[in-house]
Each structure stands twice: as C-alpha cells, then as structure tokens.
Amino acid sequence: MRQATVERNTKETTIRVDLTLDLAERGTIETGVGFFDHMLDLMAFHGGFKLSVKCEGDLYIDDHHTVEDVGLALGQAFREALGDKLGLRRYGMALIPMDESLARVVVDVSMRPLLVYHAALTRKRVGTMDTQNVREFLRAFSQNAAITLHAEVLYGENAHHQVEALFKALGRALADASAVISTVLPSTKGVL
Numbered sequence: 001m002r003q004a005t006v007e008r009n010t011k012e013t014t015i016r017v018d019l020t021l022d023l024a025e026r027g028t029i030e031t032g033v034g035f036f037d038h039m040l041d042l043m044a045f046h047g048g049f050k051l052s053v054k055c056e057g058d059l060y061i062d063d064h065h066t067v068e069d070v071g072l073a074l075g076q077a078f079r080e081a082l083g084d085k086l087g088l089r090r091y092g093m094a095l096i097p098m099d100e101s102l103a104r105v106v107v108d109v110s111m112r113p114l115l116v117y118h119a120a121l122t123r124k125r126v127g128t129m130d131t132q133n134v135r136e137f138l139r140a141f142s143q144n145a146a147i148t149l150h151a152e153v154l155y156g157e158n159a160h161h162q163v164e165a166l167f168k169a170l171g172r173a174l175a176d177a178s179a180v181i182s183t184v185l186p187s188t189k190g191v192l
Contacts, residue, residue: 002178004080006073012065013057019077020050021178027052031070033063035127035160036137039167040070046096047171063129064136071137075144082178085109090186092176096169101156103165105173108148111192115142118152119166123159134163138170147177 003020018027027050029037037053044051053074057066082088093106103119115138121131142149151170156162185192 002081002083004077006077006080008069008073008076010069013055013069015053015055015057015069015073017070017073017077018050018052019074019081021078021081023050024048025050029053031055031066032057032059033066033127033129035129035163036063036067036070039163040074042164043167043171043174045171046168047175049175064133067129067133068136068140071140072144075141075146078141078145078147078174078178082109084185085192086185087180087182088186089177089179089181090192092173092178094169094172094176096165096172098156098161098165098168099158101158101161101165102154103156103162103169104150104152104154105166105169106150107170107173107177109146109177109186109192110148111146112148113143113146114148115139116150119162121153121159121162122157126160126163131159131163134166 002022006017008015029040031037090109095104117135138151153162
C-alpha cells in the first residue's frame with residue numbers, strides 16, 4: 001500500500017495529511033475553508049485515493065496560509081507515497097468539464113517541480129476562499145511533490161465550476177500518472 005503521513009506545524013498553520021494512493025475511500029477533510037474542503041474531497045475522489053486533512057490555520061487573517069500550507073503538506077505526502085517510482089506510468093492528463101467550464105491538467109512525475117498555470121477565474125472569491133489561492137495551492141503542491149504540473153481553465157463563466165473542473169482534473173491526472181503499469185523506472189536516464 002502506497003501511503004504517507006505528513007505533519008507540518010508553523011506559527012501560521014498546524015496540519016496533518018494522511019494519503020493512501022491505492023485506497024478509494026472517503027477521508028475526512030477539515031481545513032476551516034469550506035469550499036477548499038469540497039475541492040480536496042473532489043480531487044481525492046476522482047483520483048481514486050484516500051485523503052484525510054486536518055488543518056488549523058490563521059483564518060482570522062485570511063485563507064492564504066491554510067490553502068498554501070495544505071498544498072505543501074499534500075505535495076510532500078504524494079511524493080513520499082510514490083516511493084521508488086518503479087513501474088509508474090509517470091504521465092497523466094485529464095480534460096474535465098463542469099457544466100459550462102472546461103479544465104485541463106497534465107502532470108509529469110519527473111522530480112522536476114514546475115507549475116504552468118492559466119486560469120482567468122471569473123470571481124475573486126468562492127465561499128470564503130480567495131480564488132487567487134488556487135494557484136498558490138497548485139504551486140506549493142507541485143514544488144513539494146516534485147512534479148511538473150500544467151493546469152488550465154480553458155473557458156467557463158462560473159468560478160465555482162471553473163475551480164471544480166480544475167481540481168477534478170488534477171485528481172484524474174494524478175491517478176493516471178501514479179498508476180503502476182510495469183516494474184521499470186519510467187525514465188531513459190535511469191533515474192527520476
């Protein structure tokens with residue numbers, strides 16, 4: 001079973017992330033940011049993995065530290081859960097509609113962290129979550145998971161739908177990339 005637990009404690013957040021890649025069960029997600037909880041739940045469900053997150057953050061300031069630090073911890077957990085990466089498909093892609101919105105996410109489990117992000121979100125806030133923090137989550141996740149991540153909202157009118165399509169696509173792309181399909185390290189260099 002590929003799994004990891006990451007705890008991160010700072011003056012801004014206290015976080016525990018439990019991730020199991022090969023177990024399609026619902027976990028418990030509590031960050032104090034309702035819309036973000038919903039997005040993490042969707043990502044895990046469509047990724048086919050179990051994710052539990054407990055975060056206590058300085059929400060009296062805003063949601064930035066909570067969203068970014070959860071991305072950090074989740075990225076670390078994903079990297080640890082992948083283990084030696086033998087047999088991984090390595091690449092994953094998903095094109096996901098949510099009503100009028102369409103999002104595309106492409107990942108490479110490459111050990112070369114990079115985020116390319118294109119999303120003209122139509123609102124500054126969904127629920128209590130600042131939509132500019134979607135990028136911060138993805139950046140922190142990609143850096144700490146050590147993956148190349150291209151995330152785009154191709155079009156859409158409703159910010160809830162745009163972000164939801166993006167998180168569902170992220171889950172699907174991660175599931176695809178982390179699938180074990182052989183016994184070989186997926187690199188002609190012989191190292192990831």
